[in-house]
Amino acid sequence: MLTGITKFGKVSVFSGINNLKDISMLPKYNDICGISESEFKQDFKDSIKCFAEETDITERQAREQFKTMYDGYHFSKRGEFIYNPFSVLNAFDDSELGSYWYASGSPSYLIDIIERYNYPLDSIDGVRRNEIELSDISDMEKDLVPLLYQSGYLTIKDYDDSTDEYVLGFPNIEVRSAFWSSLAKRFFRGVDGRSAFNVRDCVNDILAGNAN
Numbered sequence: 001m002l003t004g005i006t007k008f009g010k011v012s013v014f015s016g017i018n019n020l021k022d023i024s025m026l027p028k029y030n031d032i033c034g035i036s037e038s039e040f041k042q043d044f045k046d047s048i049k050c051f052a053e054e055t056d057i058t059e060r061q062a063r064e065q066f067k068t069m070y071d072g073y074h075f076s077k078r079g080e081f082i083y084n085p086f087s088v089l090n091a092f093d094d095s096e097l098g099s100y101w102y103a104s105g106s107p108s109y110l111i112d113i114i115e116r117y118n119y120p121l122d123s124i125d126g127v128r129r130n131e132i133e134l135s136d137i138s139d140m141e142k143d144l145v146p147l148l149y150q151s152g153y154l155t156i157k158d159y160d161d162s163t164d165e166y167v168l169g170f171p172n173i174e175v176r177s178a179f180w181s182s183l184a185k186r187f188f189r190g191v192d193g194r195s196a197f198n199v200r201d202c203v204n205d206i207l208a209g210n211a212n
Helices: 037-043 045-055 059-070 085-094 108-117 145-150 173-187 199-208
Strands: 155-160 165-169
Touching: 037 045, 037 059, 045 059, 045 085, 059 085, 059 173, 108 145, 108 173, 145 165
Parallel strands: none
Antiparallel strands: 155 165
């Protein structure tokens, strides 16, 4: 099985590589590279219990926190949403809900493309594309959604039979926070090299009623 960020192209008419079967969006393979909800509840019972004890919360709270932080991936018309296995396993090992997926690689290439083409991102959550469009990253100047989908920043949230379109969105808090934090660091730079926009300070100001 071959897997990666972007779809592997079959470029030669008579090459043996043409024997590959593309299973990227087939429902029966939806959870092949992740942890399904049923697997998480059944196979990680002991890990959930240990995490809850280490962080002084209930097991129900632990399950809810993991679901909000790491669940939400979906790659077909139907099937369970799945958890990011890399983040889940690291969180259990560290007894902490960290941004492990984001820390595993740099999104600088993606941010460069967004900046280069001035791509609008105000309606990125809830955007719609059909299967052919999601498989094509040949024209990123016009459409960055396929790359965002193939790189894991967007995932399938719903499917509309009437239009044969997939409804896309951020999988979870980990990915959403990583995406906007990366953009903030690039586009809100201060004169001294530090970010001119600090999320923590912004939240504190809102809570304090400080509009300045």
